[in-house]
Amino acid sequence: MSTSTTDGRPMRADARRNRRRVLDAARVAFEEGGNEVQMEDIARRAGVGIGTIYRHFPTKQALVDELTSEWLAEGAANAAKALELDDPWEGLARFVQLSSEVMARNRGLRDVFGDVGRLFEEDARVQNHELSANVTLLLDRARNAGTLRDDIGFDEFRALMCGLAMAVTGSAPGKHHTYADVVLKGLHT
Structure with a gap:
């Protein structure tokens, strides 16, 4: 700010x-x-x-960008909390679950994440390198522990999280847990 x-x-x-x-x-x-x-x-x-x-x-976009920056910083903090868990799979799962909870209550964030390309492009207006680094560590830890599929890298995980945001949009209350579980089952070896 x-x-x-x-x-x-x-x-x-x-x-x-x-x-x-x-x-x-x-x-x-x-x-x-x-x-x-x-x-x-x-x-x-x-x-x-x-x-x-x-x-x-x-502009309205400048305001949205500032909010997006705050939301991404909160995501980085959630990923850092998940990294504190000793079990690599539990850490990754916790991050996905926390993210789904945030998405369930935040339509604006779902709108931002729904635009997969805009948010994560190299030259995106709003970026959070700490979030990217923390998520990469979560993925690497789970992959090295043999609990994350080998074909899931940062780009694939990012696309799945954006898909999770879209699935949560318009869903019944509490369904975000179901969608997060489906994503996690697909990620697990």
């Missing part, structure tokens, strides 16, 4: 608070409504004028 103005000066405290209010309101709005959320709704939720949003985020 930027704490500087475009000319490099530190952002005033009230501007930082307003920016955070906008992000918090946008997070809730996007989690509930996905990319269909209107900027006016976010302004209402944040208790600010629409101009305040556009001062911090000149």
Whole structure:
């Protein structure tokens, strides 16, 4: 999150608070409504004028990119927690399960992950190298332990996780557990 103005000066405290209010309101709005959320709704939720949003985020896409950055950082933290588990398969399984739980409650994240190519391209607007590194470690550990199929690399896993996000979209409450289990059964040797 930027704490500087475009000319490099530190952002005033009230501007930082307003920016955070906008992000918090946008997070809730996007989690509930996905990319269909209107900027006016976010302004209402944040208790600010629409101009305040556009001062911090000149486009809706800039706001989505900032939220995506936060969501990916949370994914990196979840992958790091999963790496703390001693059993490599349990670590990978825990990450898939945690991810499915997040996807189940976050329509905006599902919208982002539904666009497989955009999110993970080398030149994507928003990237999280820690998430990629942690997931790669989870996969390598499970493969080296003989519990992950040899033909599943980072690209294949990424595509499956994007598919999981799409499966969760519009599904009945609680079905994300079923879909995560199916993915895990397909990954396991």
